[in-house]
Amino acid sequence: MSSSCIEDESLRSSEWFRIVNEMLGRAEIALNGPQPFDIQVHNPAFFKRVLQEGSLGLGESYMDGWWDCDRLDIFFTRAINAGLEHQLPHHLKDTLRIAAAKLVNLQSKKRSWIVGREHYDLGNDLFERMLDEHMQYSCGYWKDATTLSEAQNAKLKLICEKLALKPGMKLLDIGCGWGGLAEFAARHYGVSVFGVTISAEQQKMAQQRCEGLDVTILLQDYRDLHEQFDRIASVGMFEHVGPKNYATYFDVVDRNLKPQGLFLLHSIGANQSHDKVDPWINKYIFPNGRLPSISQIAAASEPHFVMEDWHNFGADYDKTLMAWAERFHKTWPEISQNYSERFYRMFNYYLNACAGAFRARDIQLWQIVFSRGVDNGLRVAR
Numbered sequence: 001m002s003s004s005c006i007e008d009e010s011l012r013s014s015e016w017f018r019i020v021n022e023m024l025g026r027a028e029i030a031l032n033g034p035q036p037f038d039i040q041v042h043n044p045a046f047f048k049r050v051l052q053e054g055s056l057g058l059g060e061s062y063m064d065g066w067w068d069c070d071r072l073d074i075f076f077t078r079a080i081n082a083g084l085e086h087q088l089p090h091h092l093k094d095t096l097r098i099a100a101a102k103l104v105n106l107q108s109k110k111r112s113w114i115v116g117r118e119h120y121d122l123g124n125d126l127f128e129r130m131l132d133e134h135m136q137y138s139c140g141y142w143k144d145a146t147t148l149s150e151a152q153n154a155k156l157k158l159i160c161e162k163l164a165l166k167p168g169m170k171l172l173d174i175g176c177g178w179g180g181l182a183e184f185a186a187r188h189y190g191v192s193v194f195g196v197t198i199s200a201e202q203q204k205m206a207q208q209r210c211e212g213l214d215v216t217i218l219l220q221d222y223r224d225l226h227e228q229f230d231r232i233a234s235v236g237m238f239e240h241v242g243p244k245n246y247a248t249y250f251d252v253v254d255r256n257l258k259p260q261g262l263f264l265l266h267s268i269g270a271n272q273s274h275d276k277v278d279p280w281i282n283k284y285i286f287p288n289g290r291l292p293s294i295s296q297i298a299a300a301s302e303p304h305f306v307m308e309d310w311h312n313f314g315a316d317y318d319k320t321l322m323a324w325a326e327r328f329h330k331t332w333p334e335i336s337q338n339y340s341e342r343f344y345r346m347f348n349y350y351l352n353a354c355a356g357a358f359r360a361r362d363i364q365l366w367q368i369v370f371s372r373g374v375d376n377g378l379r380v381a382r
Helices: 003-027 045-063 074-079 092-102 112-118 124-130 150-164 180-189 200-209 243-256 279-284 294-301 317-339 341-359
Strands: 168-172 190-199 214-218 230-236 259-272 306-312 363-371
Touching: 003 045, 003 279, 045 230, 074 317, 074 363, 124 259, 124 317, 150 180, 150 306, 150 317, 168 180, 168 279, 180 190, 180 200, 230 243, 230 294, 230 341, 243 259, 243 294, 259 294, 259 341, 279 341, 317 341, 317 363, 341 363
Parallel strands: 168 190, 168 230, 190 214, 230 259
Antiparallel strands: 259 363, 306 363
């Protein structure tokens, strides 16, 4: 290579550095700085990669060990509050993905099983150690809690109380996970529970967890449900439904809910209605996921139900994710032989990035209670 080419490459590299440094400066984040939220760059190609590939390049370069940060959660909180995600370029693939989401049903029956295989079937050894004893992979309720176990126990109790569960009732759990809610409701409230999941690993553990209780766990798409239930709950599943299926989802709930029934929807939510999908999260964590907005949920639910209560405790997801991250780090030596170092960096990045987003209030956590509007004297629990 000629000296002029080397000089040109050096100039381009310094320009990439200058732009990234200037952007991070708006969030008071330094390159190779002393603060725990500053980033330490190990590969100078990092700057060009981030500016050309945006969010995907940022996440993948971290997975590749090109940079580090002691407190990724604070880094993301600062970056989001400074609006840096809006200043990163949109890769052509991101644009095509948004277009595809508009034209194609990415959460069809056939495609709905993808997230089960690629995320929830990662390995029970990981989730058993990272989560609480109820295996709750959704936001805990930290109002009076000081530990993850207390927060998740409080969340399960809150759901059951909001649904006003009584012995002898039939409860449908759409997206039942590892059976934590099913077991809790059957054991403490005397209800009969029917749970569905799209994860084979979750079904296996849920059946073991609920052995001896009046609980049925099936590997089944929610669209194939045709029964009648007194109560329906859906916890941390609506994020995988997709806008093209919101109307169908509420049709399914409607046809399976008895006239005097109640339905509780527990979901992460977006502040605005948009077609954005974070490309890194979509590729590595939750394929084909979409966060609903208030208006999208309202439009899909209003032909069927009265909204009795809308409870936002999104700030609690920050605490939940940080508790998961702490347990993940502690348990890593026990399970590291089953996973790669790149997986460790990927999962660490995911937990901390999401914690930062909730802390910045960029995304929310909603529990919504619906009824048919009958005069049943309902007073929703808190």
